[in-house]
Amino acid sequence: GQNIDQPTEMTATEGAIVQINCTYQTSGFNGLFWYQQHAGEAPTFLSYNVLDGLEEKGRFSSFLSRSKGYSYLLLKELQMKDSASYLCAVINQAGTALIFGKGTTLSVSS
Amino acid sequence: EPEVTQTPSHQVTQMGQEVILRCVPISNHLYFYWYRQILGQKVEFLVSFYNNEISEKSEIFDDQFSVERPDGSNFTLKIRSTKLEDSAMYFCASSERGGPKNIQYFGAGTRLSVL
16 A cells, blocks of 8 residues: 655745655655645646655755655745645556645745 | 646536536646545545546546546546535646656646535
8 A cells, every 4th residue: 555644734934944754655666746736726746756866946856765765845945925735646656646645734924 | 838727617516416527638648637635635546547548546436437538638527426525626637648757737626516
């Protein structure tokens, strides 16, 4: 089976840096995705990791350690518009389905 | 920027009625998916579809559900006899390719309310 854990809620202030952790247990691993979801809207793709290490994309970076079953999403220079849910997901072995965690709701305050 | 479009944005139906949720995937994408999200819960995979066939389905996707690509642009999810517990946001997604590296792009969703 597959299990994905991430914190339910986090808070931070504008301009700060926040790290959202995700741990996973899967039968086989083919990659990990991060999506952003504003309330009432569609999940939007942020990043994909399949090899160990850090992937940087502007203010957002994502890290993966396959041996530890661990990933994090790092958000720098936080803005109010970054208030959203951040969804960690793994792709199944066949590459046909994303398995999502419950998501972390990030609240950014001024 | 190309996007996945879903209609309607909100559908209200009576228990036992049939509903069809519609999606127009991104035009050059070949792989299509439906997910659902019950209020306050995680996004759950329902079904994936490629080459006019179901590639994979979850245990949620029982005989009450069906999917179809009726023409070159639409992808539909039908629920034959809705139940109260089918109330959820239904997301359609599409990807250009299959396999592990595929990036799935999601539509804005259809909120289904079963009364």
